[in-house]
Amino acid sequence: MIKVDWTILLQAANFFILMGALHLILFRPLGNIMQRRRDEIDGNLQQAGALEERLNEGLAAYQEKLQQAKMEIASERKQFRQDLTTDAAQMLSVANEEAAAELQTIKDRVADEKTQALVELKTQAVPLAARIAQKVVGRAL
Numbered sequence: 001m002i003k004v005d006w007t008i009l010l011q012a013a014n015f016f017i018l019m020g021a022l023h024l025i026l027f028r029p030l031g032n033i034m035q036r037r038r039d040e041i042d043g044n045l046q047q048a049g050a051l052e053e054r055l056n057e058g059l060a061a062y063q064e065k066l067q068q069a070k071m072e073i074a075s076e077r078k079q080f081r082q083d084l085t086t087d088a089a090q091m092l093s094v095a096n097e098e099a100a101a102e103l104q105t106i107k108d109r110v111a112d113e114k115t116q117a118l119v120e121l122k123t124q125a126v127p128l129a130a131r132i133a134q135k136v137v138g139r140a141l
Contacts (some may be wrong), residue, residue, distance in 0.1 A: 134140055
């Protein structure tokens with residue numbers, strides 16, 4: 001059985017003294033350490049939030065610059081294609097003009113050769129006709 005006497009009061013006093021000592025030696029410093037950790041974690045979370053916000057701003061600025069660069073490239077590409085089309089049309093026009101001039105030169109040369117050939121054939125036609133007639137008749141005419 002349990003006896004209730006003056007030792008219970010002594011044990012209760014001993015318990016409260018021990019609790020007070022533990023509170024001063026262990027619980028209060030532990031509470032202070034935990035509070036500093038909470039404060040440090042909160043500070044780190046705020047810094048991380050600020051860094052994330054700056055990162056998002058930087059990313060938005062980067063994406064905006066990238067979009068502008070894409071638009072500039074598309075514009076330059078369009079201008080380049082227009083320039084190429086214009087240059088190709090000019091070169092084709094020049095080539096067509098040169099071909100037309102060359103064709104006209106060839107036609108003129110053919111016409112000159114044709115007239116020369118006709119003149120030559122006319123001069124050769126009479127003697128040739130006489131020779132053919134001689135051969136057909138079989139004697140000199």
